[in-house]
Amino acid sequence: MYLASEKRYDSMQYNRCGKSGLKLPAISLGLWHNFGEVDALSNMKEMLFTSFDNGITHFDIANNYGPPPGSAETNFGAIMKSDLKPYRDELIISSKAGYLMWPGPYGEWGSRKYITASADQSLKRTGLEYFDIFYSHRFDPDTPLEETALALDSLVRAGKALYVGVSSYNKEQTAEIYKIFKELKTPFVIHQPCYSIFERWIETYGLKGYAADDAEIGIIAFCPLQQGMLTDKYLNGIPSDSRAASKTGFLQTNQVTPERVAQIEKLNAIAQNRGQTLAQMALAWVLRDGKVTSALIGASKTSQIIENLGAIKNITFTKDELDAIDGIAN
């Protein structure tokens, strides 16, 4: 039986999620990859326990994580039951509904029917009584936004979620649902967008400023390492144990282009000058201005989590460093 480290709160930084009462660790762990049926339970346990032992109190899942879809929730539920249950009140666990989960017209997107059924399935798979955060995983252009918002609100009223969030909604869609939630007094506390040195759409389209400064909700940045490309792992080819080499990984070999590798080499040199690894610098960059509540990493090995945690030791950049990073990434 796992016993959590007594030092687990000694070094992590906790950031307030917008203006809510909720705080999240600066680094959170996502279960998109490496928690499916195809993966080893012993490694999943080791990664979750190492995370929690180091103050990572937030684990992010979704209905469709696996493969196959649903298996990450099932595996997480098993580990919760065997080891993490005594710590339930120290954990923030999120899930989502939006992508395809079952056949027919009710198995994806943002209808009340789908969100309600999917949340119930997710609770069953994880064995949890409630999720701390439940997300609309993607904007549904065909369902009235009010219906999606009300479905999420109902989960809160039913005690199935404490807070709600949206993922990958653009600025306008976020502003629209924010208004509905405000009227309903739904605890809408967070946006989950993709954000990294290489993927800056939330800056380009004004979402980052809107969420952090106008709506005053938290931002949790997913794929902050661009699925592993913002680390030193692809500098000398594609390692056989990497996501790009994996049959079930979302990162494709053809995304690791010579141009990308040239950028990674230059970024790696800046990181070295800062006394950080590239992974640490990439996470620090996401957190640099205090607008992002948490960097939501993935990992395939415990050692990666330990390395990545080192990022929070230095999230300050000089203007020259930021300019150099922009010059390489753009």
Ligand SMILES: NC(=O)c1ccc[n+]([C@@H]2O[C@H](COP(=O)([O-])OP(=O)(O)OC[C@H]3O[C@@H](n4cnc5c(N)ncnc54)[C@H](OP(=O)(O)O)[C@@H]3O)[C@@H](O)[C@H]2O)c1
């Ligand atoms: N809302 C959404 O639509 C959405 C979409 C995608 C992801 N997410 C969330 O974001 C989470 C993180 O996504 P992600 O896994 O793509 O994040 P990421 O942090 O950008 O990439 C994680 C991957 O990079 C590699 N890695 C991590 N640390 C490393 C290190 N120090 N050195 C070398 N390689 C390292 C590992 O891959 P390998 O070792 O296998 O190469 C790891 O699995 C997901 O689990 C999920 O919770 C949400």
